[in-house]
Structures are given as structure tokens and as C-alpha cells.
Amino acid sequence: MASINPYIHFNGNAEEAFTFYKSVFGGEFATIVRFKDMHFEGGPSFEDEAEKIMHIALPIGKNNVLMGSDTPAQMGKHNEMETRSKISINAESKEEADNIFNGLSKGGQVEMPIADSPWGSYFGMLRDKFGIEWMVDFNLKFKE
Numbered sequence: 001m002a003s004i005n006p007y008i009h010f011n012g013n014a015e016e017a018f019t020f021y022k023s024v025f026g027g028e029f030a031t032i033v034r035f036k037d038m039h040f041e042g043g044p045s046f047e048d049e050a051e052k053i054m055h056i057a058l059p060i061g062k063n064n065v066l067m068g069s070d071t072p073a074q075m076g077k078h079n080e081m082e083t084r085s086k087i088s089i090n091a092e093s094k095e096e097a098d099n100i101f102n103g104l105s106k107g108g109q110v111e112m113p114i115a116d117s118p119w120g121s122y123f124g125m126l127r128d129k130f131g132i133e134w135m136v137d138f139n140l141k142f143k144e
Helices: 014-025 094-105
Strands: 003-010 031-034 053-060 064-070 085-090 109-116 122-127 133-138
Touching (some): 014 053, 094 133
Parallel strands (some): 085 133
Antiparallel strands (some): 053 064, 109 122
16 A cells, blocks of 8 residues: 655745654654765756755654745745645655556646655655646665
8 A cells, every 4th residue: 555745845944843743743864865965867957055955854744744835046036935845755666656657647747757756765746736846756765
């Protein structure tokens, strides 16, 4: 069965927000990746935002992970009075990830096709036909 975890986007203050969440929920960050850590051929340049958070994960309880990132300036700013979240689904296999991604994308818009990612997981993003944003991921690190 797939698990569902919230993924929150910020206008440059993700680290501050997640430090606060850590103070509330306890625990330790499972992952912190900054834009400067993400170098791959053909990828965008984030020199002015090198220290910003590309991905951060805070396990909460036994089976939940709160995740987030800063949105690069080139992608615009979030209206903080509107929703800024995607629903992140961690599948138990590539086949399950494909089935979920393909099912949710029917009638919707694929933002990033599901494929092997530069950070080592099988990943894709889409907006479903109702406007809900989803991220589908298969990552063995969360299966341990």
C-alpha cells in the first residue's frame, strides 16, 4: 500500500520553517539537500540561491514524513494566502509508482514525467484534472 506525505513549498524560508517544525515534532532531519548540492547535466543554475533548500525531510512518528523545499526565484513566488502544497506519494515499487502516476495524470497535466531522478529515486510530478498537485516517488531509502 502506498503512503502519503505532505510536501510544502516556501519563498526562501524553508530552513527556518523546518527548524520550527522540528522544534514542535522533535526528531532529526532525514535529508537536507541544498541547491548547491544538485549538479546534473542540463540542469538549471541556482547560483544566487545555492544555500536555499532543494529538499528537506523530517520524519514524524513511525510512518510519516513532512517534506519541503524553497521554490527557485525563476519559478516565481507563492501567494502565501493560497495553498502551496503537493501531495507526495511514496510507492512500494516502480510498478506501483507507474500505476499511481498514470492513473492520477489521466485528464491532468504532467509537470515532470516519472523517471529515474538525479537524486536517486524514481520520481514524477503532475497536476490532476481537479487541479491537485501530486508527486509520485519510489525510493528504497524510505523502505528500510
